[in-house]
Amino acid sequence: MTGDDRDGQPARAASSSDRDREDRLSRAAAALAAAEGMVAAAGPGPRRAGGRDAGSVAPPPDDPAAQSPEADPESVARAIVLRQLSMAPRSRAQLERKLRQRGCDDDVAARVLDRMTQVGLVDDEAYAEMLVRARHAGKGLARRALAHELRKQGIDQDVAEEALGQVGAGDERMRAEQLVQKRMRSLHGLPAEVQTRRLAGLLARKGYSSEVAWPVIREAVGAAPEHQRD
Known part of the structure; x- marks a missing residue:
């Protein structure tokens, strides 16, 4: 299991990879503060409805302020990236898609994201590790489903x-x-074949192979009190 204390499993001692990951996250936090300072130091961009400027929140592509000749494309792109990262971790591919949706030039987006990557603010390795830990522990996804999630987010x-x-x-x-033990509580009293079918569907949706799923299902269904003979 992962280093998190989830589902009653004891947390393991921090490994060197855990410490490296924490170092990267610390560097990213410092880089975020520095990048935000750069945006603030650049001064206010073109005003938009509600009193905000392009240096803090980028205007949508159909906002006339986005087309202002005073707008600095890289500052606008940087503001979009910072806002996205302030809401949740993102992969580089996700940020590229968001910048394209907001009408940013591809070359501008590449320069901004290259710089963000250099300072550790955009880090696909840390993002991928975080996603795998969170989705495996939280949603119970198996490697196959996790690999699909990573591909969707554009991870190399x-x-x-x-x-x-x-x-x-x-x-x-x-x-x-x-997962099976938890689901069995809601399947109590059902015929064994119904329990088996529903458990198989659950594990298949989570990406578990038949080699992993069937032994677990057989063991759980066979141990159910309603299927024990006197």
Whole structure:
């Protein structure tokens, strides 16, 4: 399992990869503060409805302020990125899509994101590791489903494989057992074939292979009190 104390599993001691990850997150936090300072020091951009300027919140592409000759495209792009990152971690590909949606030039977007990557504010490795930990522990996703999630977010295959290394075969088996045990509480009293079918559907949706799913399901259904013979 991961280092988080979830589902009753004890947290393991911090590894060097955990410490490296914390270092990256600390650097990213410092870079965010520095980047926000750069935006503030640049002064207010073109005003928009409600009194905000392009240096703090970028105007939407159909806002006349976005077309102002006074607008600095890189400042606007940087503000969009900072706002996105202030709401939740993002992959570089997600930020590229958002900048394109907001009408930013591809070259401008590339320069801004390159700089953000250099200072550690955009970090696909840290993002991928975070996503794998969160979705495996929180949603119970298996490696196959996690790989699909990483592809959707535009994570490079090598980076994805490294992040997926956090979830081993034993972790998958343990998480599948937890999911099945939880679901069995709501399936109590149903015929064994119904329980089996519903549990199989649950684990399939979470990305578990049949090699992992079926032994766990057979064990859980076979141990159910309603299927025990006197």
